[in-house]
Amino acid sequence: xxxxxxxxxxxxxxxxxxxxxxxxxxxxxxxxxxxxxxxxxxxxxxxxxxxxxxxxxxxxxxxxxxxxxxxxxxxxxxxxxxxxxxxxxxxxxxxxxxxxxxxxxxxxxxxxxxxxxxxxxxxxxxxxxxxxxxxxxxxxxxxxxxxxxxxxxxxxxxxxxxxxxxxxxxxxxxxxxxxxxxxxxxxxxxxxxxxxxxxxxxxxxxxxxxxxxxxxxxxxxxxxxxxxxx
Amino acid sequence: xxxxxxxxxxxxxxxxxxxxxxxxxxxxxxxxxxxxxxxxxxxxxxxxxxxxxxxxxxxxxxxxxxxxxxxxxxxxxxxxxxxxxxxxxxxxxxxxxxxxxxxxxxxxxxxxxxxxxxx
Numbered sequence: 001x002x003x004x005x006x007x008x009x010x011x012x013x014x015x016x017x018x019x020x021x022x023x024x025x026x027x028x029x030x031x032x033x034x035x036x037x038x039x040x041x042x043x044x045x046x047x048x049x050x051x052x053x054x055x056x057x058x059x060x061x062x063x064x065x066x067x068x069x070x071x072x073x074x075x076x077x078x079x080x081x082x083x084x085x086x087x088x089x090x091x092x093x094x095x096x097x098x099x100x101x102x103x104x105x106x107x108x109x110x111x112x113x114x115x116x117x118x119x120x121x122x123x124x125x126x127x128x129x130x131x132x133x134x135x136x137x138x139x140x141x142x143x144x145x146x147x148x149x150x151x152x153x154x155x156x157x158x159x160x161x162x163x164x165x166x167x168x169x170x171x172x173x174x175x176x177x178x179x180x181x182x183x184x185x186x187x188x189x190x191x192x193x194x195x196x197x198x199x200x201x202x203x204x205x206x207x208x209x210x211x212x213x214x215x216x217x218x219x220x221x222x223x224x225x226x227x228x229x230x
Numbered sequence: 231x232x233x234x235x236x237x238x239x240x241x242x243x244x245x246x247x248x249x250x251x252x253x254x255x256x257x258x259x260x261x262x263x264x265x266x267x268x269x270x271x272x273x274x275x276x277x278x279x280x281x282x283x284x285x286x287x288x289x290x291x292x293x294x295x296x297x298x299x300x301x302x303x304x305x306x307x308x309x310x311x312x313x314x315x316x317x318x319x320x321x322x323x324x325x326x327x328x329x330x331x332x333x334x335x336x337x338x339x340x341x342x343x344x345x346x347x348x349x
Contacts, residue, residue, distance in 0.1 A: 006287030047319035053312030060251045065260035068270040101291035164281045192247045199243045207323035
């Protein structure tokens with residue numbers, strides 16, 4: 001989903017940068033507030049950022065015969081809400097743009113918008129919706145992470161289609177083309193990301209239940225237990 | 231095997247992820263492609279040049295890894311950094327849990343014969 005350096009026309013690059021900036025600024029505020037109010041969160045914040053670091057570095061073969069990478073943003077979005085993930089995702093994208101020539105500074109705004117904003121919000125939304133409808137935690141976590149991953153790549157396809165419409169079939173034609181490259185390739189990877197996020201969440205349930213309770217992800221006791229106690 | 235149910239489920243999750251990554255290779259799904267298993271990002275760049283042949287990237291990366299080897303080394307470094315921090319996190323949590331459990335055991339079960347717990 002990394003749009004390469006210089007591969008978005010200046011106007012598009014600037015527009016996506018302007019669209020992303022407020023989310024990142026808001027995210028920095030949310031992050032500093034979280035660290036100040038809950039210093040015990042710092043370690044888990046680091047772990048969430050680390051998860052994105054690992055997953056976005058892994059280029060994995062897919063059924064389309066090409067390779068792509070997961071994003072790892074669903075976990076942090078579910079644990080700490082999407083604004084904080086906007087910051088952690090931006091850090092990862094900056095690292096890749098500066099050291100790996102993967103993505104770029106001129107396309108940073110567009111890449112931040114897809115991976116660090118749209119993906120996390122979509123993933124968090126799906127997670128929250130499923131929880132409201134009473135889905136088990138791990139089912140909601142799986143579909144949340146799956147959606148964060150897939151939506152990121154769909155947004156990238158839209159960004160490229162808007163910048164490079166097909167001479168004959170317009171934006172729709174270009175969207176089909178970029179969608180074919182990104183979105184289809186991404187489906188099995190999004191499944192993998194969902195499973196890995198479930199794995200990490202299971203490990204967190206074993207090691208850091210109190211943090212998950214404080215963050216509102218897990219409950220101290222099941223509903224039936226509380227009823228029995230009442 | 232003395233694996234707990236939890237460990238079994240976790241192992242199964244990892245196996246499914248590994249299978250999803252290996253199957254496309256094992257089934258030869260990249261065959262017939264000019265460049266089997268190339269990156270989707272690079273394919274998108276090619277599609278842009280196809281849609282707009284006169285497009286010239288107007289900015290170049292400040293730093294570019296001098297070779298594919300250096301690039302993959304940096305990607306490995308990124309993954310290693312992330313994995314290291316994750317491992318550190320779970321290690322610290324495990325240590326704390328064990329410390330708390332040991333302290334609770336020492337405080338709770340101070341049997342007459344056990345004087346060491348009193349230290």
